[in-house]
Every structure is written in structure tokens, then in C-alpha cells.
Amino acid sequence: NLLVLGTLGGKRIIGAPGCARSPKENGFDWVLDRLIAGLDVTARDIAGMGVGGLLMEIPTRPQPREPLPAKAEPKVEIVLLAAGRSSRMGGPNKLLALFDGKPLVRRTAERAVGSKAAATIVVTGHQRERVRSALSGLDVTFADNPDFAEGLSSSLKAGIAKISGDAAGAMIVLGDMPGVASADLDRLIEAFRKSEGRSVVRAAHDGRRGNPVLLPRSLFAAIAHLEGDTGARHLVEAEGLDVIDVEIGEGAAVDVDTREALESAGGVLQD
CATH class of the missing domain: 3.90.550.10 (Spore Coat Polysaccharide Biosynthesis Protein SpsA; Chain A)
Incomplete structure (x- = not known):
């Protein structure tokens, strides 16, 4: 899944892959949702999320992060x-x-x-x-x-x-x-x-x-x-x-x- 989860000084640390920058839902979102809800996330949980990469967008959560502006074409x-x-x-x-x-x-x-x-x-x-x-x-x-x-x-x-x-x-x-x-x-x-x-x-x-x-x-x-x-x-x-x-x-x-x-x-x- 390319995610790293640990603890340092009592604080949760997430090593996030490049997909975390995407506006589409991905494994990073699933881990973050659980941690914010106070749920424990184990190595088995992360492994069960799949093999990484982007997931399909869902209607209930469209474009949560702001996409990059389109580059203007030369006039x-x-x-x-x-x-x-x-x-x-x-x-x-x-x-x-x-x-x-x-x-x-x-x-x-x-x-x-x-x-x-x-x-x-x-x-x-x-x-x-x-x-x-x-x-x-x-x-x-x-x-x-x-x-x-x-x-x-x-x-x-x-x-x-x-x-x-x-x-x-x-x-x-x-x-x-x-x-x-x-x-x-x-x-x-x-x-x-x-x-x-x-x-x-x-x-x-x-x-x-x-x-x-x-x-x-x-x-x-x-x-x-x-x-x-x-x-x-x-x-x-x-x-x-x-x-x-x-x-x-x-x-x-x-x-x-x-x-x-x-x-x-x-x-x-x-x-």
C-alpha cells in the first residue's frame, strides 16, 4: 500500500505516498479517516486496503482537495x-x-x-x-x-x-x-x-x-x-x-x- 504508520513521542506519524496529493479517494484517506475517528489501524488493516494507487471517486466525497489550476495555452x-x-x-x-x-x-x-x-x-x-x-x-x-x-x-x-x-x-x-x-x-x-x-x-x-x-x-x-x-x-x-x-x-x-x-x-x- 506504500503507507508507513508509526508513533513518535505519543503522536501518530503517517508516511504518505504520492497518491495523497490526488483529489481522488485513496488509501491515505482511509487511514486518516480512521485515525481521526480514534480507531486503531493495524498492519493487517493497511494490507487489506489493497496494493496502493488511486481508487474510484464516490459521489459523497467529490474533489476534497483543490486541484492544480489548468495551465494556460500560449496565446x-x-x-x-x-x-x-x-x-x-x-x-x-x-x-x-x-x-x-x-x-x-x-x-x-x-x-x-x-x-x-x-x-x-x-x-x-x-x-x-x-x-x-x-x-x-x-x-x-x-x-x-x-x-x-x-x-x-x-x-x-x-x-x-x-x-x-x-x-x-x-x-x-x-x-x-x-x-x-x-x-x-x-x-x-x-x-x-x-x-x-x-x-x-x-x-x-x-x-x-x-x-x-x-x-x-x-x-x-x-x-x-x-x-x-x-x-x-x-x-x-x-x-x-x-x-x-x-x-x-x-x-x-x-x-x-x-x-x-x-x-x-x-x-x-x-x-
């Missing part, structure tokens, strides 16, 4: 980048291209909002009013990037600056990836939580890294010092953090930087 927020100029399109804004009658940026934002992320932050810049209008009614927060012409790093910094103080990570979602679904985002979040919020998590396809990318808070300070049209890829390599690649299918590799790519993916450019 993740999404930074959706929608500030670019679509320069390779030669004029039209690719984020406003229609996919099944819906602007691409709205389609992407809806999938972000529909994921397990705690919040979605949309970074706007080029044609910000048109982009915001396309997202009307969605539960998103906007981060304006007046320096969008300087490149990707300026949008990353604007988005990360809006992340909540209690968030463990930020998932960087590109606005021009029509093949990424809410379920794909959830798979990245789940992998991040399993790492206890310490690892970089990347979407991948056929063993090749892609997007989105989920960054832990430990990288936020370094992102604030990025310059030019660069993302966080070199930071990930320089910091030496663990990187987890999650296979999500073709969506990780399909973006629509050119007219041909957009039309091939089913999009229709607007003026």
Missing part, C-alpha cells in the same frame, strides 16, 4: 500583411482581385478570423481606404503603415507593435495566399502551443518552407530593428531557435505576385 495573434503596392501586377491591387466574387484580402482575413488565433491585425498602406472597405464588418484591428513603400520590414514592425502584451507569438500571414485555410492556421498554432511558445513554426509543402510563419515573442525586439524589403527569415536563422515545419499542402507555396499566377489560381483583377 497567438495574427498579423495579416495587406500594405503592399502589387508592383508586379502593373497597376491593379492584387489584394482586391475577386476570388469567387470576394476580394482576396477579405477572403484571407475571414480565414484568419475563423482560426484559433486570439486576434487578427491587418496592416494597411497602399490603397488603405479601399482595403479597409473590403474588410468592412470583420472583427479585425487595423495597423496603418505610412512607410509601406520602404518594403516588407516596415509592415512587419507596424503589425508586431500592435500585438497584445500577453501574446506568446505572432503568425505572419500574407494577404495574397488564396490557398491557406483556417484549418491550416490552426495546425500551425497547435504546433506552436506544443512547443510551449518557444519555437518558430513554418508552413511547408513537400519539404520546402513556405508561409505563413509563426514567430515567438523572443523575436519581437529584433523585428523592431529590421530595415528594407526583408522579412524575419534571417532573424530566425541568426537567433538559433528551434524551427518546426508543418506540412499544410500546396497552399503554403501558392502566392499571386503576377497576373498569370493570380488568374491561374482563379482570381479576377479589378481596376
